[in-house]
Amino acid sequence: MENFLWDGGVDFKRSPLVSWDKVCKPKSEGGLGLKNDVLWNKAAVGKLVWWVAYKTDHLWVRWINHTYLKGRTWQNFSPSTSSTWYWRKICQIKDLLADAYRQNQWENQTGKEYTIAKGYEWIRDKGQKVPWNSLVWNSWTVPKYSLLAWIYHCGNMNTKSKLYTLGISEDNTCYLCGSGVEDLDHIFFDCAYSRKIIDLLREKLHMHIPYNNILGWRLNRSGPKDDQGALNAIINASCYHIWHQRNTSRVDLKLLRPKNLVDYIMNELKLRFRKMVDGIELVKASRLKKIFWDKL
DSSP states (O other): OHIIIIIOSSSOOOOOSSOHHHHTSOGGGTSOOOOOHHHHHHHHHHHHHHHHHHOTTSHHHHHHIIIIITTOOSTTOOOOTTSOHHHHHHHHHHHHTHHHHHTTTTEETTEEOOOHHHHHHHHSOOOOOOTTHHHHSOTTSOHHHHHHHHHHHHTOOOOHHHHHHTTOSSOOBOTTTSSSBOSHHIIIIISHHHHHHHHHHHHHHTSOOOSSOHHHHHHHOOSOHHHHHHHHHHHHHHHHHHHHHHHHHHHHOOOOOHHHHHHHHHHHHHHHHHTTOOHHHHHTOOHHHHHHHHHO
16 A cells, blocks of 8 residues: 555655545544554653653652652743753653643543543644545445545546646546546546446446436435445445556556446455345345345
């Protein structure tokens, strides 16, 4: 994943698809949920800050009180310029977390208690919740499909339109249909090849899937939770394979027929869904699940 998002491979570099700050946001805020190691380290040092404030019987804290504080209050303490670098760093973290301590942010059911996880949440920049979190990250969707769907929603896919704007590509014409500007909306929803995929999915699933505003349609669609999860898996898988066909066509100059691609997607998902539903649940399965077992 590191090579895919940033390096591109061992022997060459490329511009990153998504910034590290974005990757380190929680999935609910549009990130991958990885921890920012710099902020996590600061939160870990915050544990020492909390010890000085509350663990007065700790041997190390007693040494700190004797060597540095010398009777002065910890809350308002400022280190001298001659202090060791590690002590100045601890004091910097103390100032960073001062508001959290004053507001008792570390209280829990057992009383005042600091945890590194709580400190990390306090330090990091909070982002807005994204509406598409559950559409991308769910147990029904294969992880590699979720990753591509995430990059799509971040708006960071290297379409020909983007590469043309950067001066990397000589034209911005869609690889799949040979007409139209290849941007994110076109390649997945306006392209003739992609629309044929959607038409075939409509026939398979016996439901109306719109060409436009498919995100809003998925967000506003009601129904059983498992139906929604399976539908999200289908859409994510279709987008993944459309993008894969787009990349393959650049080299091989040929495409799978839409019907063959849809058959491949449905059979692949059938195997995936079999792991999600056992025989007893299948009897009570929702309409969307039954379509897969009855028709494939």
